[in-house]
Amino acid sequence: SKERLYLGMDFGTSGARYAVVDKQGTLHSEGKREYPIYKNEEETMDWVRSWRTTLFSLLEDVPSHLRSLVASISIDGTSATTIIVDSNTGEPIWRPFLYNESCPDALPIVKSIAPPTHTVCSGSSTLCKLVSWWNIDGPRKESALLLHQADWLLWLLHGKIGVTDYNNALKVGYDPESESYPPWLLSQPYAKLLPSVSAPGASIGHLKDDIRTQFGFPGDCVVCAGTTDSIAAFLAARATEPGKAVTSLGSTMAIKLLSNTRIEDARFGVYSHRLEDKWLVGGASNTGGAVLRQLFSDGQLEELSEQINPAEASSLDYYPLKVVGERFPVADPDMAPRLHPRPESDVEYLHGILESIARIEAKAYNLLRDMGASGVEQVFTAGGGAKNEKWMQIRERVIGVPVSRAMQTEAAYGAALLALKGYPNAE
Numbered sequence: 549s550k551e552r553l554y555l556g557m558d559f560g561t562s563g564a565r566y567a568v569v570d571k572q573g574t575l576h577s578e579g580k581r582e583y584p585i586y587k588n589e590e591e592t593m594d595w596v597r598s599w600r601t602t603l604f605s606l607l608e609d610v611p612s613h614l615r616s617l618v619a620s621i622s623i624d625g626t627s628a629t630t631i632i633v634d635s636n637t638g639e640p641i642w643r644p645f646l647y648n649e650s651c652p653d654a655l656p657i658v659k660s661i662a663p664p665t666h667t668v669c670s671g672s673s674t675l676c677k678l679v680s681w682w683n684i685d686g687p688r689k690e691s692a693l694l695l696h697q698a699d700w701l702l703w704l705l706h707g708k709i710g711v712t713d714y715n716n717a718l719k720v721g722y723d724p725e726s727e728s729y730p731p732w733l734l735s736q737p738y739a740k741l742l743p744s745v746s747a748p749g750a751s752i753g754h755l756k757d758d759i760r761t762q763f764g765f766p767g768d769c770v771v772c773a774g775t776t777d778s779i780a781a782f783l784a785a786r787a788t789e790p791g792k793a794v795t796s797l798g799s800t801m802a803i804k805l806l807s808n809t810r811i812e813d814a815r816f817g818v819y820s821h822r823l824e825d826k827w828l829v830g831g832a833s834n835t836g837g838a839v840l841r842q843l844f845s846d847g848q849l850e851e852l853s854e855q856i857n858p859a860e861a862s863s864l865d866y867y868p869l870k871v872v873g874e875r876f877p878v879a880d881p882d883m884a885p886r887l888h889p890r891p892e893s894d895v896e897y898l899h900g901i902l903e904s905i906a907r908i909e910a911k912a913y914n915l916l917r918d919m920g921a922s923g924v925e926q927v928f929t930a931g932g933g934a935k936n937e938k939w940m941q942i943r944e945r946v947i948g949v950p951v952s953r954a955m956q957t958e959a960a961y962g963a964a965l966l967a968l969k970g971y972p973n974a975e
């Protein structure tokens with residue numbers, strides 16, 4: 549018999565991707581779709597229609613000889629993208645609230661019911677979106693239900709309405725430690741809109757018959773609970789032991805560390821997502837590639853980096869920021885960028901900047917440890933900065949643990965690994 553395969557789909561900010569893996573995690577196929585532009589009557593973007601179309605386009609993009617081997621499917625979506633649906637039909641009854649949309653009208657209300665530094669106390673949290681809708685819409689409250697983007701797309705595949713996962717549910721207020729919605733939330737009139745919560749990757753149900761036969765998926769194909777896009781990207785790096793971490797060196801620097809303990813600190817914007825019996829601790833600094841891009845082209849970066857001796861410590865002490873203000877590992881909204889003195893040699897200058905960013909990275913991991921998280925033991929790297937071998941060596945010396953490039957960084961690949969985990973007979 550042929551080997552079974554596992555399908556993951558990522559609905560990111562700029563487009564959607566799929567990835568098909570086998571039991572070993574070997575990639576068999578991947579692909580990408582842009583979101584098609586559909587306008588509704590008010591001439592605004594009809595996201596729901598665009599996402600639905602993209603979902604079925606991706607299913608069609610999976611080569612048909614692979615489709616017939618798919619044992620399970622999972623999906624990640626952008627965190628805090630919220631859809632209010634009719635619980636009888638599953639159809640959205642309001643335009644979706646996008647991940648980055650803010651609902652300042654709801655923030656004072658949410659702050660008055662939630663504990664002071666709770667993750668829902670941000671204008672773009674799912675709970676603020678729910679409260680904002682609750683205060684606008686009247687007639688359809690009785691049959692309304694809240695879903696996240698991934699939940700709704702998964703519902704299109706399995707047909708069981710009202711299921712989410714504890715990663716997506718974090719920003720609506722779900723407590724993954726006690727595995728329940730907290731009392732201060734359950735006592736609200738809109739608590740009846742909250743979906744039930746599964747573990748990410750838990751099998752929810754079989755792929756709907758009509759979809760299965762239309763696309764040629766096998767009869768036993770199951771659909772599994774999803775996760776958020778940034779968690780799926782972490783899963784892709786396969787950092788499965790406590791102490792393993794992923795640093796994303798994009799325009800900014802984001803770090804994620806797998807920990808035995810849960811830590812939170814609102815001052816630094818540090819919080820933890822649950823991953824099975826462990827915690828995924830995250831924090832984001834404003835330092836990163838954006839400063840490099842201001843000073844050098846990508847070509848110059850490559851050429852200058854070649855000439856750096858990574859074994860030699862740079863004595864230049866900078867704090868590279870594109871604009872004023874830092875959150876983590878230093879919480880100071882007034883912190884000014886520090887990029888002086890500038891040496892005559894651009895090689896020395898770049899060396900000083902790369903080394904300074906590495907020191908901030910080391911400080912970030914140390915701060916997480918001081919807050920009670922597992923100590924960092926190995927760092928995988930994602931983002932544009934991951935292609936810089938010299939920087940990797942500098943970071944290894946400064947942080948004092950092995951640093952390498954992540955083999956996989958696509959969230960769709962992480963979602964496929966979730967599907968693999970959820971397939972009952974995978975092991």
Ligand code: ADP
Nearest residue numbers: 798799837838840841846849850931932933936
């Ligand atoms: P984002 O998605 O956050 O915009 P990317 O992950 O695409 O960022 O990474 C882009 C960043 O990578 C740019 O800010 C750029 O300066 C940086 N970058 C590109 N090439 C290199 C390199 N060789 N060394 C270090 N940084 C690099």
